[in-house]
Amino acid sequence: MSLRSLDLFCRVVDNYGDIGICWRLARQLRREHALDVRLWVDDLPSFRRLCPQVATAADSQSIDGVTVRHWRGQDGVYGAADVADIVIEFFACDIPPGYIAAMAECTPRPVWFNLEGLTAEEWVEGCHRLTSPHPRLPLTKHFFFPGFTDKTGGLLREAALEPERLAFQSDPAAMAAFLAGLGVTERERAATKVSLFCYPHAPVAALFDAWREGGEAVVCLVPEGVAAGAVQAFIGAAATVGAAATQGALTVRVLPFVPQPDYDKLLWACDLNFVRGEDSFVRAQWAGKPFVWHIYPQDENLHHKKLRAFLRRYAGALPALERFSLDWNGAPTAAGQEGDADSWPALRAEMPQMAARAQEWRQQMLANGDLAANLMRFAASLR
Numbered sequence: 001m002s003l004r005s006l007d008l009f010c011r012v013v014d015n016y017g018d019i020g021i022c023w024r025l026a027r028q029l030r031r032e033h034a035l036d037v038r039l040w041v042d043d044l045p046s047f048r049r050l051c052p053q054v055a056t057a058a059d060s061q062s063i064d065g066v067t068v069r070h071w072r073g074q075d076g077v078y079g080a081a082d083v084a085d086i087v088i089e090f091f092a093c094d095i096p097p098g099y100i101a102a103m104a105e106c107t108p109r110p111v112w113f114n115l116e117g118l119t120a121e122e123w124v125e126g127c128h129r130l131t132s133p134h135p136r137l138p139l140t141k142h143f144f145f146p147g148f149t150d151k152t153g154g155l156l157r158e159a160a161l162e163p164e165r166l167a168f169q170s171d172p173a174a175m176a177a178f179l180a181g182l183g184v185t186e187r188e189r190a191a192t193k194v195s196l197f198c199y200p201h202a203p204v205a206a207l208f209d210a211w212r213e214g215g216e217a218v219v220c221l222v223p224e225g226v227a228a229g230a231v232q233a234f235i236g237a238a239a240t241v242g243a244a245a246t247q248g249a250l251t252v253r254v255l256p257f258v259p260q261p262d263y264d265k266l267l268w269a270c271d272l273n274f275v276r277g278e279d280s281f282v283r284a285q286w287a288g289k290p291f292v293w294h295i296y297p298q299d300e301n302l303h304h305k306k307l308r309a310f311l312r313r314y315a316g317a318l319p320a321l322e323r324f325s326l327d328w329n330g331a332p333t334a335a336g337q338e339g340d341a342d343s344w345p346a347l348r349a350e351m352p353q354m355a356a357r358a359q360e361w362r363q364q365m366l367a368n369g370d371l372a373a374n375l376m377r378f379a380a381s382l383r
C-alpha cells in the first residue's frame, strides 16, 4: 500500500530548537516526495522567526503546501482516520497518547519513526533502524538516525540545493547584490566575510578582540539577537538590524534573521561561517566553506563528547580547527586546559586547508544520499 501522508511532531526547545530541521524536512517531503505533510508544532511564535508566513494564532494553516497544526498539548482525541501513513516524532518528543491509541487501530498500521538528533558518534550505526515495540499496543517504532556515513540516514539536503549553490557562487554579481540587500557595503564585501551564529556562551568578545587587532579587514555579519552582549559592547549602541561599527580591522554588522533560503546564501557568500546546533551546522557542510561549530550544550558535557566525535571524523588533518573548536565550545584541549578563543591566528593560517577539506567532505556527504529520500526508502520497505 502506498504511503501518501505524514505527520511530523516537533517540540520547540529554547526558542528555535529543532523547528529549523523539522520545517526543512516537512517542505522537502511535500515537494520531493509528494506526501500530504502535517507539521505539528507546539510553539508557533518561535516557528514564525524562521518562517514569517506563520500565523501564530491559527490552529491549522497551509504554508508551502505543508499543513501546519498548532500542537496544543497531549489531551487531543483522535480516531484512526486522523492518523497519517507515516508518523515521525522528532527527537523522542512524546506524541499525544490518544494519537498513539488511534495508530493501533489503523489497518495497516502507520510506519512510525523516532527521528533522532545528529551525532558523529560511532554507536549510531548500530542503532540506526532499530525497532522499539510499544509496551502495550501492537505498534513498532523504528529509530532513524541522521549521520555522516552510509550506515546512517545521511544528512538533510534538498534536491535543488547543489545546483542553486553552484549558480549563486558562480555569479559574483548575484552574491554582491545579495549582500548589498543585507546592508553590507562595498568595502565590507571586499573584507574577509564571516557569518556568526552561536549560543550565548560562545567566547565572542575574545574573538572580536583578536579580529580587531589582526592584520586583515574582517567583517562579521551577525543576526540580530545572536551574541547580543558582545555585539552591543562592540557597537556601543543597541544591536538592532542595520547597526554596524568598525574598530581596528574589524567591522561588526547586525543583520536581520533571514528566511532559511537566504541563510544558505549567506553561508555561500562568506569566507568562514560560525554555525550551531544541527541545521545550520549541516547547511555549513553543504556550503563547502570553512566553518566552526558551536554545539548545543548538554548536561554533564555530553556535547563535548559529540564535538570530539565530529572533530575526529572531520578535522584529523586540521589541528588549528580542532584546537579552535574545543576552545570555542569551552571543551578542555589536549593540554587539559580550557582555551579562550585566542587561537584565531592559527585558524586563519589554516583556512586554505579548511576550504579544501570542506569541499572534500561535501563530496563524501553527497555520496550518502539525502535523509528524506533515505527515510522514504526505509519507510517503503516496512510496508
Ligand code: TRH
Binding pocket: 013, 014, 016, 017, 018, 019, 020, 021, 050, 117, 197, 223, 256, 257, 258, 259, 260, 261, 263, 276, 277, 278, 279, 280, 281, 296
Ligand atoms: O535552533 P538551533 O539552536 O538548533 C538546536 C539544534 O537542533 C539542537 O540539536 C537542539 O537540540 C537545540 O536546537 C535545542 O540551531 P540550528 O539547528 O542551526 O537551527 C537554526 C535554524 O535557523 C536553521 O534552520 C537555520 C536558521 N536560520 C535562518 O533561517 N536564518 C538566520 O538568519 C539564521 C541565523 C538561522
